[in-house]
Amino acid sequence: MELRIAHLYAHFLNIYGDRGNIVALSKRAMWRDIDVEIKAIDLKDEIDPDYWDLYFIGGGQDKQQIVIAEDLLAKAERLRDAANQKAVFLTVCGGYQLLGHYYRPHQGPELRGISLIDAYTVAGNRRMIGNVVVKRNDGSTLVGFENHSGKTFLGKDVQSLGKVVVGNGNNGEDKQEGAQAGTVYGTYLHGSLLPKNPAFTDNLIQQALARRYGDVKLRQLNDTLEEQAHKRALVLPA
Numbered sequence: 001m002e003l004r005i006a007h008l009y010a011h012f013l014n015i016y017g018d019r020g021n022i023v024a025l026s027k028r029a030m031w032r033d034i035d036v037e038i039k040a041i042d043l044k045d046e047i048d049p050d051y052w053d054l055y056f057i058g059g060g061q062d063k064q065q066i067v068i069a070e071d072l073l074a075k076a077e078r079l080r081d082a083a084n085q086k087a088v089f090l091t092v093c094g095g096y097q098l099l100g101h102y103y104r105p106h107q108g109p110e111l112r113g114i115s116l117i118d119a120y121t122v123a124g125n126r127r128m129i130g131n132v133v134v135k136r137n138d139g140s141t142l143v144g145f146e147n148h149s150g151k152t153f154l155g156k157d158v159q160s161l162g163k164v165v166v167g168n169g170n171n172g173e174d175k176q177e178g179a180q181a182g183t184v185y186g187t188y189l190h191g192s193l194l195p196k197n198p199a200f201t202d203n204l205i206q207q208a209l210a211r212r213y214g215d216v217k218l219r220q221l222n223d224t225l226e227e228q229a230h231k232r233a234l235v236l237p238a
Contacts, residue, residue, distance in 0.1 A: 001213055002035040003205065006052040008095070009060075009068045010040035016147060018058030018092050020192030024201050025054065032219050034209070043071045049081035053208040054088040057095025059148075059190060062105050065094045069111040072098055076114040083116055088208040089184040092193065096179070096186030097121040097150055117181045118155030124172070125149075130238045132167030132189055134177045141165075142177075142197050143233035144189025152188075154179055161187060166238050183207050196229040 007022055026036045041047060060068075072079075083089065089099070097103040100119035103111045113120075127149050134142040142161060151171035154160060160170065161178030169177030169188065178187035185204070187193060194201040202218055209216045 001209060001216070002037060003029045003208060004051060004053045005036065005038045005208075006047065006055045007038060007040050008055060008057045008072075009042060009064075010058075011042055012064045012068050013058040013060040013094055015059050015061070015093075016145065016190035017192040018190060021058075021090065021092070021194045022056060024192070024194035024198075025056075025205060028198070028201055028221065029205055031221055034205075043068065047075050047078045047082070049078045049085060049087070052082065052087060053211050054090070054204065055079070055082065057089075057091040057098075059093030059095060061094070062108070065098060065103065065111060066108070069098060069103075069113075072114055073112060079114060080116065083182065083184055086183050086207070086211045088204050088211075089116065089186075090194075090204060091184075091186045092190060093148055093150075093188055096188065097152060099179075099184065099186050100152065103150065116184050117179050117186060118157040119152055119179055119186070121150045121152040123149055124151040126172070128168035128172055128188075130167055131233065131236045132169065132177065132238075133165040133234055134162040134169070134189075135165050136162035140199060141230075141234065142187075142189065142193070142200060143230055144187070144193045144197075145191035146188045147190060148188050152179075152186075157181065161185070196226060196233055198223045198226040198230070
């Protein structure tokens with residue numbers, strides 16, 4: 001099997017260790033003898049929605065979002081085609097915000113999103129920084145680090161990744177973190193997210209492979225170090 005990963009705007013949106021998510025996905029696949037292809041897709045590059053299994057968009061500040069927003073809109077139709085074909089999307093912070101309908105910053109024009117998820121984001125007056133623990137509906141937890149002032153609000157057609165136990169999450173008000181619509185995921189968790197959340201990482205890999213190979217059962221790995229990192233993050237101060 002082969003896992004094909006498209007890393008969108010790798011040279012613009014890569015703060016707080018977001019590239020570590022690409023490393024975690026590729027390593028956990030390769031440790032199972034799954035071939036991995038990774039390609040950085042930048043401004044004006046074409047996207048083949050029939051080819052890529054997983055798309056990753058990292059985080060950035062407003063100035064980086066302004067640079068990529070117009071190009072992302074130009075790619076919107078092909079990205080929607082990919083989502084309809086059950087490709088997986090993992091988007092963090094700035095990338096997450098532009099997956100919604102719009103991001104309204106403190107200054108400058110509103111940035112249109114590509115509406116892959118029913119959500120919108122507005123700039124807040126408070127910086128939300130610190131460690132985050134999220135309790136998922138299945139009882140599992142996600143851990144990470146947030147640093148954002150944007151406040152994201154979800155519509156009725158999208159669910160969050162879970163309830164915030166520690167930290168602020170989407171907006172610091174409704175105790176929800178991230179978003180999921182089918183195989184499209186958004187989150188404010190940096191740090192990076194996937195190395196210390198191995199079960200979530202494997203779920204993304206399984207979903208991405210299922211697009212071309214059907215139901216895939218991944219071989220169990222020795223996650224002793226990953227689980228230690230996860231458990232340590234659970235007790236870190238906010």
